[in-house]
Amino acid sequence: MRAAVITRPGGPEVLAIEQRPDPEAGPAEVLVRVRASALNRADLLQREGHYPAPPGWPPDIPGMEFAGEIAAIGARVTEWRVGDRVFGIAGGGANAELLVIDGACVARVPDQLSWTDAASIPEAFITAHDAMIVQAELRAGESVLIHAVGSGVGLAATQLARAWRATPCGTARTAEKIERARTLGLADGLTVASNLEVIAAAVEEWTRGRGIDVTLDLVGGDYLPASIAAAAPRGRIMLIGTVAGRSATVSVGAILRKRLTLRGTVLRARSLDEKRAATALFARDVVPLFASGVLRPTVDSVYDLDQIRAAHERLASNATFGKVVLRVA
């Protein structure tokens, strides 16, 4: 098979397309002929040598999500047939023509979705659904604040919040992203620069003084104290990304007074059973909303597999709105 390979730690120039032996499905696994994959921040970190793939996944082939057809089935897999259209998340290895994955870590792709649209969905929507709906237990009528709202996860969270009859608000450093996010259901948005104290003031106005019930912090660093300042009593703050920094100084007093919940989350390092559970909830609660048109894929750009260097550069530019997708076969 053809695969994108990280030949050594470094910039986009260390990526190459190489021939690799075809993988084979074990008894509980399926072999997927990958038609499209999508990029994530973790791929950039892995390429730089800062975020190795978890044990059991190809160490040098990036790619954490895919859409494709089932090409072979392990002896113990009963729910899939060769030719079924599936998508899902992987610990790595999805930027290749073939991928082996547990048979319960794939979901059926709705008929109307193209391969490139389908590949843009799993990581962003599973992350947003798991953090906001499953862990933070978002309820109808609540407010949500999403930092980096024009990101893949941010736009997924915006749409899911609407679908759950909550009110999504967001921040971005680019005014155009706020405007475009409104077309996907963003109720209120704020363009931020270095002064993040403006966030609490804007939230005060948006929520008529109540504050935010559920915050998805996709950037970290100084956004955490800003999220604490903007939170409603008993608010839940989900820490999901660290692109703005891995540490912050926070007011412990404010966390106590407001009785806040702060919770960190990652998908990639979870156990197989946890990934099966997240995929099952995605298939049950999220995928049907794509079939019915309530949710829409948000594709920023599409590159061919052999343009993977340019795809990495596009993601790292911070200019993206939604997902960078790789057309594989």
Ligand SMILES: NC(=O)c1ccc[n+]([C@@H]2O[C@H](COP(=O)([O-])OP(=O)(O)OC[C@H]3O[C@@H](n4cnc5c(N)ncnc54)[C@H](OP(=O)(O)O)[C@@H]3O)[C@@H](O)[C@H]2O)c1
């Ligand atoms: N925990 C998990 O399991 C998990 C899973 C998936 C993703 N993530 C994390 O979730 C975040 C979003 O992922 P994604 O793939 O959706 O991202 P993405 O599409 O690549 O978008 C990230 C956006 O963040 C903004 N940004 C970058 N650096 C920033 C900074 N220093 N300060 C403020 N904003 C900054 C940029 O938009 P603007 O500056 O224009 O607003 C950028 O376009 C990332 O941090 C990623 O690592 C975590």
